[in-house]
Amino acid sequence: MTQSMTQAPARPQPVPTAETRPFWAGAAEGALVLRRCGACGRLAPPLAPRCPECLGDSLQPETLSGRATLKGRTRLHLQPLPGRSGPLVIVEAALVEDPRIVLVALDESGCTAEAPPGTPLRLGFAAPDDGTRFLIVLSAEGQP
Ligand SMILES: [Zn+2]
Numbered sequence: 001m002t003q004s005m006t007q008a009p010a011r012p013q014p015v016p017t018a019e020t021r022p023f024w025a026g027a028a029e030g031a032l033v034l035r036r037c038g039a040c041g042r043l044a045p046p047l048a049p050r051c052p053e054c055l056g057d058s059l060q061p062e063t064l065s066g067r068a069t070l071k072g073r074t075r076l077h078l079q080p081l082p083g084r085s086g087p088l089v090i091v092e093a094a095l096v097e098d099p100r101i102v103l104v105a106l107d108e109s110g111c112t113a114e115a116p117p118g119t120p121l122r123l124g125f126a127a128p129d130d131g132t133r134f135l136i137v138l139s140a141e142g143q144p
Contacts, residue, residue: 011130013131030125035062036060037059040056067123070121073092089112090107091105091121111139123137124136
């Protein structure tokens with residue numbers, strides 16, 4: 001068995017696009033950044049090529065609070081991602097700035113384990129040594 005067969009595969013790296021570049025640039029600084037429409041003011045999800053309300057293309061980056069509410073939670077027991085062991089807790093979080101935008105974050109601390117839907121959350125970015133950044137739940141209000 002070669003050494004490469006015994007090492008866990010590297011975590012996949014995001015490849016920013018024109019639409020996701022502000023999100024990943026913000027993530028590198030630990031900030032949640034989405035784009036807001038300059039025409040109608042609606043916040044756009046990270047992958048939206050245009051404003052979901054007016055289809056305008058004048059989307060400007062905006063740093064958000066990182067506050068959200070818990071929408072759903074899934075616990076994966078299978079080998080979830082390269083380089084990670086399970087279980088993995090995936091949380092759907094609706095942003096307070098626009099609850100129509102639901103982002104997926106990892107709950108690495110287990111703070112959402114007993115949290116009911118609607119629990120206020122604080123989101124942020126994990127910064128592992130491999131240089132990747134991914135959205136995590138920093139805390140859940142009223143939960144240990
Ligand atoms: Zn718009």
